[in-house]
């Protein structure tokens with residue numbers, strides 16, 4: 001028996017739908033909120049999220065709704081909208097959720113307008129909720145097909161993180177727990193920017209060796225950034241850091257990686273990714289500005305930001321990275 005029987009999932013995209021199914025398979029009853037009433041009606045009728053996760057049957061315990069008020073009785077809420085939309089949705093949700101209700105951030109990014117981490121946005125927008133974060137290497141498609149997946153859930157209180165992990169885990173979806181919310185959310189946000197870089201390398205046909213080098217040096221950047229902003233290095237070595245970096249820097253199924261491939265092949269920024277969500281494109285600027293203000297060197301993320309802003313061409317950026325002064329590896 002778990003204290004968290006009724007789960008609200010806020011956001012009806014690929015990841016929200018996959019998490020709703022995962023929670024249902026863990027034995028929970030799930031209310032899945034999406035903003036578009038006609039899509040909700042289709043989800044109810046066809047038991048499928050045709051637009052965002054086609055071919056996957058919604059579990060019986062998942063109830064789609066377009067009415068936020070239906071989340072009034074949930075024991076915990078998973079926040080699964082894009083990072084830049086999180087504040088608005090959290091503000092609307094704040095009066096609905098019971099006081100103290102855990103609000104688990106499942107978005108991966110940094111708020112561009114404020115340079116705020118997702119759990120801080122959540123705390124500001126929902127002061128009566130208890131923030132937590134779930135992240136790790138987990139494609140929505142894999143999770144929804146019931147392929148074995150492992151993620152981590154962090155909350156300030158270890159006992160809460162453990163109880164939430166217990167509530168969401170099943171034999172196919174293994175949720176580790178921890179207390180380092182900052183480390184977990186930094187891993188998820190930064191790996192998206194680095195996945196764009198890895199995609200650029202692939203799209204430009206720079207070779208597998210270059211991609212491996214970039215992933216390793218990207219990990220050094222991610223760790224430096226996390227250390228400066230209060231994340232624990234051991235968290236970055238885990239699922240939400242290294243694990244997710246390996247996944248998204250090595251798979252064309254990653255939308256961030258695919259966005260980078262398009263850039264590497266010469267598509268303009270406005271056309272890259274073909275309209276799919278690539279969180280790293282929104283987070284890159286915030287990440288590099290925060291790093292600069294903290295005196296942290298992030299050359300690969302800087303390069304991604306320079307390419308996205310059109311300041312520098314891809315070949316020049318590669319040349320710059322390769323001709324930086326030689327240094328020790330640490």
Ligand SMILES: NC(=O)C1=CN([C@@H]2O[C@H](COP(=O)(O)OP(=O)(O)OC[C@H]3O[C@@H](n4cnc5c(N)ncnc54)[C@H](OP(=O)(O)O)[C@@H]3O)[C@@H](O)[C@H]2O)C=CC1
Nearest residue numbers: 012013014015016035036081082083085107108139140277
């Ligand atoms: N897909 C994946 O494999 C994973 C994704 N994530 C993270 O989850 C987050 C969501 O991604 P994902 O579900 O894949 O994205 P999708 O593009 O599949 O879906 C985004 C969803 O968010 C909704 N949305 C967008 N803006 C708003 C808003 N202002 N108010 C309410 N709803 C809104 C969209 O609604 P509408 O259709 O009406 O626009 C849509 O339902 C991202 O931060 C991503 O990094 C994390 C792990 C895995």
Ligand SMILES: O=C(CO)COP(=O)(O)O
Nearest residue numbers: 136137138139254255256
């Ligand atoms: O975060 C993800 C897997 O862990 C999904 O990655 P993309 O958003 O790049 O598709």
